[in-house]
Amino acid sequence: MPAHPPRGRRATERKGDVRERAILDTCEALLADKGYEAMTVGDIAQGAGITRGALYFYFGSKQEVVTALVARTVQHLWERSRATAASDDPRRAVAAAMRRTVELWNEHGLVMRTAIDLSLTVPEIGDLWRHTADLFIAAITAVLERAGVRPGTGPDQAAAMARALCWMIERSFYHASQESRDSLRRASATCEHIWLISAGLTP
Structure with a gap:
């Protein structure tokens, strides 16, 4: 990035x-x-x-060391997730993106939580975290649009829904990763289900 x-x-x-x-x-x-x-x-x-x-x-x-560590970690997160989120099959894209995100939180959850904790007080980390979120919001928006959600920023349109989904996933993973890998797995499954509902991809 x-x-x-x-x-x-x-x-x-x-x-x-x-x-x-x-x-x-x-x-x-x-x-x-x-x-x-x-x-x-x-x-x-x-x-x-x-x-x-x-x-x-x-x-x-x-502070600069920690900022560089956060940059390295979110770069890995984006590299793992962006290709899978670009799949032509929205359901497969959702599942793969969530799986890759869980993998990185399992490996580097402490760094991710530190980034979130410092994002309000360390401007460089805050900018980096918001930039990363914007990348994921754009990727989620694209998945929702491929699934048939209308483009736009209205409450029921893809961009606004993607923003809410992104921050929901961040908060859910932040808390679950402090408990156990099983908690993180369950939180991911719930977030994935909500994403699929939002995209109209559930039976």
Whole structure:
């Protein structure tokens, strides 16, 4: 997706790419171990096997590291979901998009919840999350229109329904992912059912 890198990041050779990946992987592990507020730049650098000075070559702050981690995660989410949502069969598109979304929430639910929690206080993360939501709203709109829902922004038209579905899925997954994989699976099944009803694809 077209996301601008945080301040301080530079184009580097392959060794730099490996280090950057190590920084982001360490950040994700520390989110689980300590949480956003407690972890420090020093913690991230130590976990990645580099000095604080070396970390600042890639990122200017802890906030920038987390923003880059969120960007990487939502990029994976979009890559997994966009092709399946483009299927000519709306029912298959819904099922596949939900399945891919569940997979990523199972793998990176903590990052996704952190993005949601920080989206109101960290402008870069808020912009990134809203941009990602807009991409999914457009994809859901296209599925609804292929299923016969009228185009437009009226309450019973595709764009407005897609926006409501997108934010419903986000909230449902946010809460369910804190409980268990089974809770997430059930929440996904419910959201998928509501999406199919909205598209007129249930018997």
